[in-house]
């Protein structure tokens with residue numbers, strides 16, 4: 001997808017988990033299309049570096065914002081800061097995620113709690129903080145990053161896949177509730193994508209990673225930029241008549257009817 005340098009001109013976006021990986025690529029892409037972006041993350045230092053790089057590249061700009069999506073009060077504070085320093089939020093991208101790959105029977109409740117807190121409750125908190133403001137203004141775009149694991153399951157990721165399935169069901173419900181408020185809610189599902197999350201999950205499992213690549217019809221892993229283009233589309237006026245939809249960006253790995 002070609003970058004359209006003016007498509008998001010005048011828009012303000014909040015991207016969670018934007019310090020690195022897919023979130024970073026999304027924040028960069030939205031700014032490359034003209035948006036002013038809140039780079040929100042628990043990793044404050046890395047978020048500041050990413051925001052600086054974005055502002056230097058233009059044409060959009062960025063500010064770093066501390067956000068721990070597991071706490072509603074942190075989501076409210078981050079939203080308040082972006083609205084004060086950047087402007088009314090037009091676009092929310094729920095991207096922050098975390099996973100630990102292990103067989104379900106060996107997993108412990110502390111791990112489930114963290115996976116659910118980051119991947120599912122995190123999205124609920126950010127929507128709760130932003131939706132009332134979008135509603136007052138009668139417009140908004142919400143794009144949430146799920147996973148192909150949430151559509152078809154994934155060995156070693158039972159609770160994570162459950163959360164990602166929940167992201168899809170929650171988003172479809174919100175899409176129905178908010179359609180008449182002119183707020184679009186859509187979901188992007190990456191397949192295996194080269195980031196720290198995948199590297200950590202696959203450490204010591206190089207053969208499995210090779211097999212994963214071979215199972216992708218396009219025979220390569222995703223790159224963060226592959227995901228960012230799909231998010232930019234859903235965030236733009238090109239998607240004004242699209243809501244409650246789920247798009248896999250996975251080189252053809254998952255084809256759901």
Ligand SMILES: NC(=O)c1ccc[n+]([C@@H]2O[C@H](COP(=O)([O-])OP(=O)(O)OC[C@H]3O[C@@H](n4cnc5c(N)ncnc54)[C@H](O)[C@@H]3O)[C@@H](O)[C@H]2O)c1
Pocket residue numbers: 016017018019020021022023040041042043067068069070095096097098118145146147148189190191192193194195196197198
């Ligand atoms: N990489 C993949 O193969 C893949 C596949 C499918 C879906 N995804 C999803 O894509 C999204 C981005 O993943 P990634 O691969 O870029 O991961 P990553 O680990 O590279 O980046 C995740 C970012 O989220 C931030 N984060 C973690 N916990 C947070 C919290 N409590 N509050 C705020 N920020 C927090 C981290 O600091 C980090 O900057 C996630 O939702 C992930 O589940 C990734």
